[in-house]
Amino acid sequence: MDAQPRFNRAALRIIAITDTLRDGIPGLIERARRAVAGGATMLQLRLPDESARTLVDAARALRQALPEVPLLVNERADVAMAAGAHGVHLNVDGVPAASLRRIVPPGFIIGASVGDDAECGRALDADYVAIGPVFTAGRGTGAGLAIGLTRFSDLSLRCGLPAVAIGGISTANVGTVMRAGAAGVAVISALFSSADPTQAARDLRAALDASES
Numbered sequence: 001m002d003a004q005p006r007f008n009r010a011a012l013r014i015i016a017i018t019d020t021l022r023d024g025i026p027g028l029i030e031r032a033r034r035a036v037a038g039g040a041t042m043l044q045l046r047l048p049d050e051s052a053r054t055l056v057d058a059a060r061a062l063r064q065a066l067p068e069v070p071l072l073v074n075e076r077a078d079v080a081m082a083a084g085a086h087g088v089h090l091n092v093d094g095v096p097a098a099s100l101r102r103i104v105p106p107g108f109i110i111g112a113s114v115g116d117d118a119e120c121g122r123a124l125d126a127d128y129v130a131i132g133p134v135f136t137a138g139r140g141t142g143a144g145l146a147i148g149l150t151r152f153s154d155l156s157l158r159c160g161l162p163a164v165a166i167g168g169i170s171t172a173n174v175g176t177v178m179r180a181g182a183a184g185v186a187v188i189s190a191l192f193s194s195a196d197p198t199q200a201a202r203d204l205r206a207a208l209d210a211s212e213s
Helices: 024-038 052-065 077-083 097-101 117-122 148-159 174-179 197-211
Strands: 014-017 042-045 071-074 087-090 109-114 128-131 163-166 184-187
Touching: 014 024, 014 197, 024 042, 024 052, 024 197, 042 052, 052 071, 052 077, 071 077, 077 087, 087 097, 097 109, 109 117, 109 163, 117 148, 128 148, 148 163, 148 174, 174 184, 174 197, 184 197
Parallel strands: 014 042, 014 184, 042 071, 071 087, 087 109, 109 128, 128 163, 163 184
Antiparallel strands: none
16 A cells, blocks of 8 residues: 555545445546535545445545545445555444554554544544534434534544534534534535535535634
8 A cells, every 4th residue: 555644634624425336436436526626625435335345446446536635435444455545434333443553554544433422432543533413313424313513512522633523514504513613524415415516515615614714
């Protein structure tokens, strides 16, 4: 695997999480390309129903097509390393980040999902946490009820890591999560289900930037 750059917190501003291979890897690449063109700053490959071989093929294709943004693979550190991705995102029932950190290459990015206090401990040695679902238990956020902004802030402080908000994020509420202490947001359908991922990402980025002005 190629040497990876040091983790950059700015990459967390808009994490675009993939949806499905409904139109094959080329279609996924095109949606990702358009999302990045609009302002997405990181990609997370999440295809829970696909084989490891398909995941490697998709990850390699994403890396080749979009080398300018970090690529993480959901759950599968083995796939991430085989494909030359920049890191992995761990679900709440996955390997603890500290255990994985001991065996991955220097610079390998580790993100970890968090939804309650107990899960903060499993995120120790991660580079960032994704906390939610903040507004809804949408697809890709994991099971559970919406935790709300106050709980998001509490968990962010408890984890002591840059925190990304996930779950029901939109242009209408992205400002509120940023003001609650988020380093960025993670979205699936808001970008990958949009008829125009470029414009959707551009609108989300504009709303995010406006909240910080």
